[in-house]
Amino acid sequence: MKIAVIGTGGVGRVLAAALTGLGHEVVIGTRSVESTLASTDPDVFGNPPYAQWQQDHQDIALLPFAEAGAFGEVVVNAANGANALAALEAVGAENLAGKVLLDVALPLDLSQGMPPTLTVANTDSLGEQIQRAFPEAKVVKSLNSVAAPVMVDPSRVPGEHDLFVAGDDEDAKQVVRSLLEGFGWPDGSIVDLGGITGARGAEMYARLYFTLADVLGTFDVNIKVVRGK
Amino acid sequence: MKIAVIGTGGVGRVLAAALTGLGHEVVIGTRSVESTLASTDPDVFGNPPYAQWQQDHQDIALLPFAEAGAFGEVVVNAANGANALAALEAVGAENLAGKVLLDVALPLDLSQGMPPTLTVANTDSLGEQIQRAFPEAKVVKSLNSVAAPVMVDPSRVPGEHDLFVAGDDEDAKQVVRSLLEGFGWPDGSIVDLGGITGARGAEMYARLYFTLADVLGTFDVNIKVVRGK
Numbered sequence: 001m002k003i004a005v006i007g008t009g010g011v012g013r014v015l016a017a018a019l020t021g022l023g024h025e026v027v028i029g030t031r032s033v034e035s036t037l038a039s040t041d042p043d044v045f046g047n048p049p050y051a052q053w054q055q056d057h058q059d060i061a062l063l064p065f066a067e068a069g070a071f072g073e074v075v076v077n078a079a080n081g082a083n084a085l086a087a088l089e090a091v092g093a094e095n096l097a098g099k100v101l102l103d104v105a106l107p108l109d110l111s112q113g114m115p116p117t118l119t120v121a122n123t124d125s126l127g128e129q130i131q132r133a134f135p136e137a138k139v140v141k142s143l144n145s146v147a148a149p150v151m152v153d154p155s156r157v158p159g160e161h162d163l164f165v166a167g168d169d170e171d172a173k174q175v176v177r178s179l180l181e182g183f184g185w186p187d188g189s190i191v192d193l194g195g196i197t198g199a200r201g202a203e204m205y206a207r208l209y210f211t212l213a214d215v216l217g218t219f220d221v222n223i224k225v226v227r228g229k
Numbered sequence: 230m231k232i233a234v235i236g237t238g239g240v241g242r243v244l245a246a247a248l249t250g251l252g253h254e255v256v257i258g259t260r261s262v263e264s265t266l267a268s269t270d271p272d273v274f275g276n277p278p279y280a281q282w283q284q285d286h287q288d289i290a291l292l293p294f295a296e297a298g299a300f301g302e303v304v305v306n307a308a309n310g311a312n313a314l315a316a317l318e319a320v321g322a323e324n325l326a327g328k329v330l331l332d333v334a335l336p337l338d339l340s341q342g343m344p345p346t347l348t349v350a351n352t353d354s355l356g357e358q359i360q361r362a363f364p365e366a367k368v369v370k371s372l373n374s375v376a377a378p379v380m381v382d383p384s385r386v387p388g389e390h391d392l393f394v395a396g397d398d399e400d401a402k403q404v405v406r407s408l409l410e411g412f413g414w415p416d417g418s419i420v421d422l423g424g425i426t427g428a429r430g431a432e433m434y435a436r437l438y439f440t441l442a443d444v445l446g447t448f449d450v451n452i453k454v455v456r457g458k
Contacts (some may be wrong), residue, residue: 115430122350122436150457161455164437193440201437204350208393212454213424220457225331225441226390228379228449 004072005164029068127199233301258297356428
């Protein structure tokens with residue numbers, strides 16, 4: 001499958017590399033190919049410069065947002081949450097229309113340090129904002145509840161634990177479930193939160209997630225949903 | 230132990246009955262004993278009138294807020310989240326000073342139906358508000374992540390699943406852990422989220438909780454925290 005990953009940060013890179021490893025044709029979209037390749041400093045999360053990463057991933061093309069969007073049959077939003085809407089505007093509504101748009105981003109405000117607050121929460125969510133901004137895209141919120149390395153390798157967290165999907169289009173959720181299965185998430189570990197408003201719960205869980213990561217001393221942490229009879 | 234439960238709703242009643250069953254001396258606090266006993270209609274959650282419930286729980290005295298607060302060695306905030314600060318003001322700072330104040334409330338706004346939004350979230354929490362309003366109380370946030378019947382009977386949800394505690398006072402958290410153990414929560418199921426700011430994650434999880442309850446069709450739902458090595 002042709003997949004465009006929007007965002008050159010740690011999450012986008014991890015997803016792009018894993019999807020490539022699974023046999024997909026993957027490109028990464030960026031605002032400016034030139035600037036992204038020219039950067040020589042690690043980003044705020046300590047990821048090495050993109051150009052350095054690219055040397056080990058030469059099969060993953062770096063393209064301007066719109067070209068990446070046009071290439072992808074599935075588009076993955078892995079942009080920084082605060083920049084996601086602007087990045088997707090640059091990808092272009094016409095390049096998102098009718099496509100599965102897998103939104104893995106969290107709308108984090110890290111300006112006050114850890115744990116972060118959210119730039120949108122409670123009465124709205126990033127997933128809902130994206131669906132409203134691109135009504136012809138089939139937005140599916142998923143993967144945002146775990147750290148990037150766990151997204152593509154659930155075995156980093158032992159035993160059973162779950163992921164969430166939320167979105168208005170059932171077929172799109174099926175496409176995403178297949179991708180998740182490729183990463184190693186068994187079908188029984190995927191909890192369907194219903195329509196895209198379900199993104200709100202999945203995103204607001206972030207505060208608990210970052211608190212757990214802090215007190216447990218690892219980002220390899222997740223939750224399992226347990227229900228009564 | 231002498232325990233004052235603040236709030237005459239379903240959560241307060243379930244906790245008061247369970248604590249009494251465990252051998253504690255329990256009273257319930259209300260704004261007006263007369264009005265509470267005069268009510269003949271079920272409340273918005275369908276709980277029967279208090280007077281009817283009291284017939285089956287005659288060992289649990291109903292007292293005005295301040296008298297209940299004066300009685301309790303531990304005070305449990307089980308008031309409706311939106312009313313909690315006002316209720317605790319009526320209990321009186323002098324009746325909370327130096328005591329463990331177990332806050333189980335969620336700041337729910339149910340005016341738009343289910344799932345509810347929160348009246349405070351993201352940059353603050355009810356637990357933090359209460360600790361700020363009553364700096365001499367030892368506030369511990371806990372139990373708010375599960376439905377009342379599960380609070381006092383974790384076996385309603387099969388297998389392993391977890392509760393959270395958050396609070397600035399370690400001794401107070403130990404007192405709460407003992408109460409939780411009485412309800413059947415094994416020590417290994419209690420995840421300490423650190424200081425009272427940890428209440429934020431525990432409260433914001435509510436949106437995911439209510440979404441899960443909706444899609445799974447039961448309020449007997451909880452989560453287990455799973456961590457990597």
